[in-house]
Amino acid sequence: MAPSEGAPGLPRAEALPPTGHHPRPDAWGKVLGQTRYVGDLSLPGMLHAALVTSNRASARVRALELSAARSLPEVVAVLTAADVPGANSVGVIFPDQPLLAVDRVRMVGERLALVAARSREAAAAAVGAVRVELDPLPSVHDPVAALAPGAPLVHEGGNLIRTFQVVRGDVARHFRRATVVFEAEYRIGGQEHAYLEPQGCLAVPEGRQRVTVYASCQCPFYVQQAVARVLGLSLAAVRVIQTPTGGGFGGKEDYPSEPAACAALLAWHTGLPVRLVYSRETDMQLSSKRHAMVVRHRWGANGAGKLCFAEVETFMDAGAYVGLSTVVAERANVSAIGPYHVPAVRVRTHVVYTNNLFGGAFRGFGAPQVSVAGEATMDALARRLGLDPVEFRRRNVLDDRRRTTCTGTRLERPVLARQCLERAVELAATTPPVAAGRGEKVGTGVGLVLYGCNLHHGGQRLDRSSAVVILQPDGSVVVRVGLTEMGQGLLVAVQTVAAQALGVPPEAVEVCLPDTSTVADSGPTVASRGALAAGRAVLDAVRRLRRRLDPVAAELLHCPPRQVELLGGHARVRGEPERAVPIAQVAAEMAARRIEAIATGWYRSRPRRFDAASGQGGAYDFYAVACHLAQVVVDAELGLVRVARVVAVHDVGRVLHRPALEGQIHGGIVQGMGWATSERLAVREGRLENPSFTDYVIPTASDAPVVEIEAIEGAAGRGPWGSKGIGEPSLIPTPAAVRNAVCDALGIELFELPLVPPVIVAALGQRHPFAWLREQPADEGVGVR
Amino acid sequence: MAEPVRVRLRLNGELREFSVPPGRRLLDLLREDAGLTGTKEGCGAGECGACTVLLNGRPVTSCLVLAASCDGCEVTTVEGLLAATGEPHPVQRALVEAGGVQCGFCTPGLAVTGAAIVARGVGKAPERSRLISGNLCRCTGYLTVLEALERAGGAPDGAE
Ligand code: FES
Ligand code: FES
Numbered sequence: 023m024a025p026s027e028g029a030p031g032l033p034r035a036e037a038l039p040p041t042g043h044h045p046r047p048d049a050w051g052k053v054l055g056q057t058r059y060v061g062d063l064s065l066p067g068m069l070h071a072a073l074v075t076s077n078r079a080s081a082r083v084r085a086l087e088l089s090a091a092r093s094l095p096e097v098v099a100v101l102t103a104a105d106v107p108g109a110n111s112v113g114v115i116f117p118d119q120p121l122l123a124v125d126r127v128r129m130v131g132e133r134l135a136l137v138a139a140r141s142r143e144a145a146a147a148a149v150g151a152v153r154v155e156l157d158p159l160p161s162v163h164d165p166v167a168a169l170a171p172g173a174p175l176v177h178e179g180g181n182l183i184r185t186f187q188v189v190r191g192d193v194a195r196h197f198r199r200a201t202v203v204f205e206a207e208y209r210i211g212g213q214e215h216a217y218l219e220p221q222g223c224l225a226v227p228e229g230r231q232r233v234t235v236y237a238s239c240q241c242p243f244y245v246q247q248a249v250a251r252v253l254g255l256s257l258a259a260v261r262v263i264q265t266p267t268g269g270g271f272g273g274k275e276d277y278p279s280e281p282a283a284c285a286a287l288l289a290w291h292t293g294l295p296v297r298l299v300y301s302r303e304t305d306m307q308l309s310s311k312r313h314a315m316v317v318r319h320r321w322g323a324n325g326a327g328k329l330c331f332a333e334v335e336t337f338m339d340a341g342a343y344v345g346l347s348t349v350v351a352e353r354a355n356v357s358a359i360g361p362y363h364v365p366a367v368r369v370r371t372h373v374v375y376t377n378n379l380f381g382g383a384f385r386g387f388g389a390p391q392v393s394v395a396g397e398a399t400m401d402a403l404a405r406r407l408g409l410d411p412v413e414f415r416r417r418n419v420l421d422d423r424r425r426t427t428c429t430g431t432r433l434e435r436p437v438l439a440r441q442c443l444e445r446a447v448e449l450a451a452t453t454p455p456v457a458a459g460r461g462e463k464v465g466t467g468v469g470l471v472l473y474g475c476n477l478h479h480g481g482q483r484l485d486r487s488s489a490v491v492i493l494q495p496d497g498s499v500v501v502r503v504g505l506t507e508m509g510q511g512l513l514v515a516v517q518t519v520a521a522q523a524l525g526v527p528p529e530a531v532e533v534c535l536p537d538t539s540t541v542a543d544s545g546p547t548v549a550s551r552g553a554l555a556a557g558r559a560v561l562d563a564v565r566r567l568r569r570r571l572d573p574v575a576a577e578l579l580h581c582p583p584r585q586v587e588l589l590g591g592h593a594r595v596r597g598e599p600e601r602a603v604p605i606a607q608v609a610a611e612m613a614a615r616r617i618e619a620i621a622t623g624w625y626r627s628r629p630r631r632f633d634a635a636s637g638q639g640g641a642y643d644f645y646a647v648a649c650h651l652a653q654v655v656v657d658a659e660l661g662l663v664r665v666a667r668v669v670a671v672h673d674v675g676r677v678l679h680r681p682a683l684e685g686q687i688h689g690g691i692v693q694g695m696g697w698a699t700s701e702r703l704a705v706r707e708g709r710l711e712n713p714s715f716t717d718y719v720i721p722t723a724s725d726a727p728v729v730e731i732e733a734i735e736g737a738a739g740r741g742p743w744g745s746k747g748i749g750e751p752s753l754i755p756t757p758a759a760v761r762n763a764v765c766d767a768l769g770i771e772l773f774e775l776p777l778v779p780p781v782i783v784a785a786l787g788q789r790h791p792f793a794w795l796r797e798q799p800a801d802e803g804v805g806v807r
Numbered sequence: 808m809a810e811p812v813r814v815r816l817r818l819n820g821e822l823r824e825f826s827v828p829p830g831r832r833l834l835d836l837l838r839e840d841a842g843l844t845g846t847k848e849g850c851g852a853g854e855c856g857a858c859t860v861l862l863n864g865r866p867v868t869s870c871l872v873l874a875a876s877c878d879g880c881e882v883t884t885v886e887g888l889l890a891a892t893g894e895p896h897p898v899q900r901a902l903v904e905a906g907g908v909q910c911g912f913c914t915p916g917l918a919v920t921g922a923a924i925v926a927r928g929v930g931k932a933p934e935r936s937r938l939i940s941g942n943l944c945r946c947t948g949y950l951t952v953l954e955a956l957e958r959a960g961g962a963p964d965g966a967e
Contacts, residue, residue: 052914055884218849268910689946
């Protein structure tokens with residue numbers, strides 16, 4: 023077995039290096055305005071790109087008249103599908119999506135032509151001068167309706183892309199044991215990532231043989247593959263360099279391959295550098311979204327307050343192209359039951375084509391939607407059993423005794439779900455209750471989730487990572503990894519791990535953003551795996567570097583190489599700290615003797631088995647649990663929700679860098695809260711009607727709740743020093759907790775998300791303070807609806 | 808084509824003169840004509856605050872300001888927050904130390920608005936939240952940003 027597999031083989035708990043607290047290496051450049059994002063880069067002769075897109079959700083392309091655009095001043099190229107030298111295809115998994123439409127469009131925003139011009143203004147003018155004639159075709163905009171017989175077909179071959187399942191136990195038998203059965207249909211809306219930096223890239227050609235793409239992205243290797251495919255080049259001829267990336271959240275996972283392929287195609291044809299930076303409106307209309315889902319439940323519990331069975335049927339709106347939808351569905355499918363012991367489970371997750379905006383990766387990757395539904399049903403059952411929601415969870419939560427998940431996986435001990443729940447309740451009890459104003463109601467809700475760390479079994483071939491460590495002659499260190507920094511703190515996490523492994527101060531370590539020509543394909547920076555996968559690869563590289571470093575240090579220290587330890591900036595003799603030489607001296611000695619001071623490292627997760635038909639097996643490498651407890655204040659009259667406080671308890675394995683961990687939890691909570699309360703995608707006939715921050719409302723500083731965090735260490739994950747990922751678990755429980763808190767405040771049940779005012783007012787019905795207004799015909803149409 | 812307009816600015820303390828089309832936004836003048844790319848464009852619609860600069864000492868969203876209307880004005884961008892000694896502004900230091908910087912795209916705007924808030928000497932937390940609420944940040948959830956504002960000069964709560 024390769025050394026990078028299995029348990030990291032790291033020091034015992036008492037020997038663990040301390041948690042990092044130092045400022046992130048990327049902070050100063052950013053705060054001083056010196057960090058160069060892709061929109062800040064320009065080159066002599068650079069052209070500006072723009073896209074001609076469809077304004078209809080489903081149509082046949084009758085004509086595309088380009089000559090007027092081509093004859094405009096400053097316009098250098100106008101290209102269509104006929105100009106693609108390689109494959110006209112940008113699908114990550116399925117080849118169902120063209121880079122440029124040929125004769126048919128299936129969604130609003132589908133690309134029809136590309137423009138490159140000497141100025142942004144000229145590019146915009148050229149887009150306006152292209153005459154597009156579309157013959158409308160029938161379209162379908164709801165994933166349930168899309169499966170009905172006779173529904174318009176988005177692609178030939180039917181609208182059902184795939185169904186995933188979990189089959190465990192005998193539902194019919196356990197149904198008979200239930201004394202309470204709850205059935206519901208939840209309609210969960212999508213979400214816009216709203217990273218502050220819009221999508222952007224810059225393609226620099228060298229003839230038609232090779233191209234370099236600078237891109238704001240999460241997954242440079244996906245971009246490399248898409249560009250190579252579209253241009254018909256080898257992977258080696260396409261170099262992708264990640265530029266500092268202003269937020270991703272999944273929105274820069276698969277999608278950046280599309281603009282990058284557009285810019286690269288224009289660069290290939292014109293021989294000039296081409297930059298494509300989206301406006302906010304274009305970004306919101308064209309880029310992927312969190313999937314809207316319809317989740318149907320039938321769950322039952324017995325008189326002792328124990329869950330008997332759970333049936334879940336989910337319809338996922340994939341939009342017009344698969345993108346990553348099937349992968350998202352895999353996580354949604356196995357996350358549908360949560361951290362509970364249920365004897366009989368039947369989950370079906372249908373991935374369905376519609377003519378809506380296309381769904382893609384978004385922090386949580388399908389788990390937030392099904393967790394909202396699962397935690398809502400838990401509350402509903404508790405209520406029907408006359409139990410407190412926390413007590414009902416206590417009776418059903420997985421723990422060290424009952425630790426088999428719905429996929430038949432026995433969790434490793436200790437299982438901290440119960441501890442997370444209890445600690446959240448305790449912490450909430452120590453703080454003074456939230457004060458309500460006149461007409462306001464206060465409520466509390468819990469969201470408890472089980473998170474499968476790293477990629478699902480279906481994506482495990484991508485679960486690998488590459489690193490390079492170079493010891494400079496002055497003792498400073500260059501680290502290259504294949505995973506990206508997009509704000510989440512990968513650089514500081516990798517810096518911390520490398521510094522601790524080499525015994526140098528963090529400031530001595532420079533971590534570079536990925537460049538596909540310097541590290542091997544490391545898969546995507548997703549699934550909360552960045553610090554884990556990059557960190558493990560760095561540890562492997564340090565281990566290999568020490569095969570050459572330790573003998574040199576040993577000679578300087580006059581000790582056997584295996585007694586060398588690296589700590590506090592020195593190579594020391596183990597157990598004799600006074601016998602030490604600075605690492606800089608060892609590095610200088612290595613340079614003087616021309617000893618190779620560079621090493622590569624590799625990580626891959628352990629292979630697992632999983633049966634897709636039954637959904638049983640090793641869905642994930644290991645697991646983390648998290649509990650959020652939200653306290654909300656609801657103005658029942660206006661239907662306005664304010665999240666006052668969130669207590670977040672997380673099973674993190676080990677904290678690598680405290681501020682980075684807390685920053686992720688803060689951001690996840692507020693992003694989850696926004697989705698639960700105000701972020702509504704107004705999609706009509708497949709068109710986004712609110713593609714701006716004016717109309718799509720994300721939280722501001724005034725909305726930020728008080729957040730209390732407790733990170734529980736000790737249940738080791740497989741990241742460096744036993745750490746687990748935090749990026750996604752930081753968000754997933756919040757929307758569920760907020761939804762449950764709103765229901766608690768109002769004493770009603772809500773089956774929609776987001777809980778924007780009209781949803782709450784409508785759900786209140788007769789209980790709305792002004793319900794009587796509706797009964798007076800003269801006042802019809804006034805006020806509430 | 809309309810005649811270019813002459814715009815004279817005291818830009819980060821330096822007298823500069825530009826000739827721009829009448830419709831040019833101050834944001835584009837700064838980023839493209841003056842080469843000051845620290846100021847970011849997050850929305851182009853006055854909603855996100857990433858493009859915030861100080862115009863005669865007051866924070867404005869430069870995507871909504873016509874360059875031509877700024878003739879004779881003093882403009883400070885994030886690059887100009889550094890003191891003449893090269894020392895960063897206390898707000899910049901506080902953002903770094905409080906962990907208020909993640910992806911960094913909102914950060915220049917936050918630093919500029921934050922500098923204006925500190926200059927006004929606002930002490931109470933709700934007031935600070937309100938004043939910074941024109942700057943959107945999708946990464947931090949604002950908690951460390953608010954802490955940074957407090958550290959940088961807002962008097963501790965209750966001190967007023
Ligand atoms: S770019 Fe000016 S406010 Fe967003
Ligand atoms: S740090 Fe990313 S938007 Fe604020």
